[in-house]
Amino acid sequence: MKMKTTLALLLIMELYGLSSGLIKQHFFVNRKMTWDFASKYCKTYFHDLSTFTNEDEEQQFLEDALNQTSDAWVGLYTESGVWKWSEDENATRISWDITQPDKADGCAFLRPGRKKLHDKECTAEYPAFCMTNFVLMHQNETWEGALEYCRTHYNDLASLSTKERMDSALLEITKAETEYVWTGLRFLAGDWLWVTGDALNYTAWYKNEQPQCPARDLRCGALDKQTRLWRHRNCEEKLSFFCQYGVMRQTNL
Ligand SMILES: *[C@@H]1O[C@H](CO)[C@@H](O)[C@H](O)[C@H]1NC(C)=O
Ligand SMILES: *[C@@H]1O[C@H](CO)[C@@H](O)[C@H](O)[C@H]1NC(C)=O
Ligand SMILES: *[C@@H]1O[C@H](CO)[C@@H](O)[C@H](O)[C@H]1NC(C)=O
Ligand SMILES: *[C@@H]1O[C@H](CO)[C@@H](O)[C@H](O)[C@H]1NC(C)=O
DSSP states (O other), X not given: OHHHHHHHHHXXXXXXXXXXXXXXXXXXXXXXXXHHHHHHHHHHHSSEEOOOOSHXXXXXXXXXXXXXXXXXXXXXXEETTEEEETTSOBOOOOOBSSSOOOOSSOEEEEXXXXXXXXXXXXXXXXXXXXXXXXXXXXXXXXXXXXXXXXXXXXXEEOOOOSHHHHHHHHHHHTTOSSSEEEEEEEEETTEEEETTOOOOOSOOBGGGOOOSSOOTTOOEEEEETTTOSEEEEXXXXXXXXXXXXXXXXXXXX
């Protein structure tokens, strides 16, 4: 339900040309994992196991999946005989290979080159498809304005807290109209933090220098389109920004 609202909103945004096309970006993770482990892995480094609940999303997924080199999990599993997407939605349309499986429990994987799903017991070990969840917003906002916008319409200002998330944002930033793009990075109470509550573990600061005691007006973090690194900027600057969608908000702000 929540997802549907988000998608409807995305559509409205598209009509006004305010958001980029990026909804979900999928990555083939070539490491053998049970479905449960893969789910945790994707949540840690990306956003979740890949899901594609409508035809457009499925097309996008299949494009991103072209590099797949072996069978790989997607975010679809059964619970009490009902197939569900990891985000907890009942799956209403699934492209099964051959016929729909009638097993009581299982998880779904994609076979390379088939563009269709198969099912398997969830304890089998396969690579997986993980997805990120960033949306590049083309309207120009102050950092606070961007935060408010993302929290109202999506989930939060984007947290680029792992290399995988950063790589995903970098694929998109070329489309930004401003030189810098706001992220959820903020200097507060003597330290830099992600407003999502993610650990500031991975960093990508310009010149590898985390600003220690930034001037009062330079306490907001942006991604620099040119150097492709993090810079601290004046929070009042009006810039494009990355939102993230999803339900896992545990806020720091
Ligand atoms: C697929 O592989 C090509 C070449 O290695 C690479 O440039 C591209 O980014 C990859 N695409 C995805 C979605 O991983
Ligand atoms: C999902 O499917 C189950 C079984 O068909 C049904 O009981 C449940 O109400 C459905 N949930 C939603 C949110 O549609
Ligand atoms: C945002 O600012 C950039 C750079 O100043 C400008 O090119 C762009 O048109 C602005 N976008 C909107 C939607 O106002
Ligand atoms: C930093 O990342 C490592 C490896 O991903 C993880 O084990 C560790 O718990 C993280 N540290 C914090 C403070 O979250």
